[in-house]
Amino acid sequence: MVETVRSALRLTAVDPAAARLGLAPGLTLADARARIPDLAVVDADPAADERFLDRLAGLCDRWTPLVALDPPHGLALDITGCAHLFGGEAALRDAACARLAGLGLAVRASIAGTPDSARAQARFGRTALVAPGRDADAARRLPVAALELPGEVTTALSRAGLKTLADLAGRPSTALAARFGEALPRRLDRVLGREDRRITPLRPLPACLVERHFPEPLVRADGIEAVLAILIAEAATLLERRGAGGRVFEARLFRTDGAVRRLAVETGRPSRDRAAILRLFRERLESLADPIDPGFGFDTIRLAVPVAEPLAAAAPDLDGRAVEREAVADLVDRLATRLGRDRVLRFVAGDSHHPDREAALVPAMGPAPPGQVGWRPAEPDEPPARPLQLFDPPQPIETLAEVPDGPPIRFRWRRVLHQVARAEGPERIAPEWWRDGSDEPTRDYYRVEDAEGRRFWVFRQGLYGQDTPPRWFLHGLFA
């Protein structure tokens, strides 16, 4: 692999065969070609590497939820408390290596007490399994390069005759820090397992997690649904015990060939209603643009509740309104699952007198946004002052007005001429200079009714006697 480093094409990675021929990362491509003329090179693509590593992380999710990227090309899995589910640490390591090797990868894996210790063992050592509490002993045989310090420090160490970590382990850290820099004693502590560093998992740990492994892969769609029903019931029991309800439920289907399919449903309020959640999953399965392809089957199905909120046991109120509210919230959840969250909406009043900003649409799921202003009440004994339907943007019309400042006597909209029979106005709506700037012209609105009885909301933008003549627009339709 080659990449442009410091204005020259240099090797960034070599395969074992090339390494045997004496090539090493850092060599310029010209030099390498001079030594081996028929060298096969590929452009390095770090972004693709990163994507691939991310997919691998998803695959490793099946062994533990705590998977972290370990740059540049490693993965760190926190298997605390998980190993016994897979027959012990050695069996888990073997299973992971076998599966990754099955994808055509060269894998080196080690299990140790701390992430840095395991990383050093995997990259520089031979120990597959470090016994608990023996991190320091195992690390003593590693070369100083395992500290992964900058090149000059490593060189300086070997010039000083310090070849392995055993040579460093016994020395006072202040002396090492004074000679080789602050970083050395800290790295040393970590690799020797004296200091534990927490890994940052790619996905936050869910509030609740249940899963099923199958000795025989599951291929039928109705089987998936049945398993989901069991998992939902288990998760609901767990949530109930904690007095919580889930807002998001996420199912992960791990296929035998390593592909991972994710399905998530969301509820408007905390829920642990088994039937309702299963119904949402059913909706989701039905409305998938690309149906689930079982391939050779799924061997693990996991249900996680990433977001949970407190939910007290429901107390029915006397008039049954709570039941109705629940029913509506369920309906909203179902529709949002089927059509998408941004398609099930409700109106909120905007704090503005400008027609375009008087109201906004927000997803109907979840609580109402804070700071709600109320709707302006209709004036009693007056016909509607605002149209039922509003065009965005307003539609330009050609008008003929009797007097410059009056309402139009006829106007043409969408190639149809309308004779104005009745009109009322103007109602001047000034622009909001604090939002639009001071250049925005004022609008004079008229309610007009044409000879056929259709009622329109039209406005004149700008004033007569200014540089630009005013223009007329149709903004809305009354009932």
Add this chain to the structure above:
Amino acid sequence: MAARPPLPAALRRLAGWTKTAAADAGGRVALGAAGPDGVLGGGIVRAALHEIHAERTADIATAAGFAVALALRAAHPSTPDAGARRPILWVRQDFLDVETGGIHPPGLAELGLDPGRVLLVRARDAGGVLRAAAEGARCTALAAVLIQPWGAPRTLDLTATRRLSLAAATSGVPVLLLRAAAEPAPSAAATRWTVRAEPSRALDANAPGYPVFEVRLVRHRGGVAEQQWRLEWDRDRGCFHDRTGLDRSGHAGLAPLSRPVVPLPADRSGSPRGGEAAGFRRAG
């Protein structure tokens, strides 16, 4: 075997959409105007599907206004089992926003409907509209379901309307199918209305008045003959008024509504003097 419902009950359920049996189950929604209520035997059937056609594409807003008014009647406190605060589900096809403008919530408030009660569902195509509507029509906690597809999609056939009609009969929620740019086709709706805008009764200074709908009852499952009314929506009382007797200028029989008139000086700061300059009406 034991779980199967007894045959008569199943038959009754099947017959629900053909007979008027469902009518008595959920009651009726009165329009509040003597003319149509008398002819319809107290109003339209609550637990049923009703079809409202805009006579021409330009009448969509008017037809929508009529549908909103009907939905409000269905939730009116005077009708039994009203549930005045229940939400109204409005399923709309996206294309309508381009063609006729989006729903303007203050305009809903001006018709008497609190916009906070509206659940708006936007669907990309008619199929989505029908699926969402079928889901909504089954929910008993709604005041009404408004369905607004565009044109005459092939999915909206007799079977689809029958399904909606059955759902409405089961849940007891009125389902209003609002159609535009569509020829009337066979459907399972209990009634079919054609709505057209009609000149309103002018207020002082020739200002447009309350919304007036020219509604024609084209089809009625109970066998009521085709009939036509001119209805005016009164937001403050939440009912329709029958204005069928009026001519188009709105002056027959009834004088224009009297109201305080305020002269409007050029600087708009004058105090009301009453009646001298009747050219302006207090606005806003």
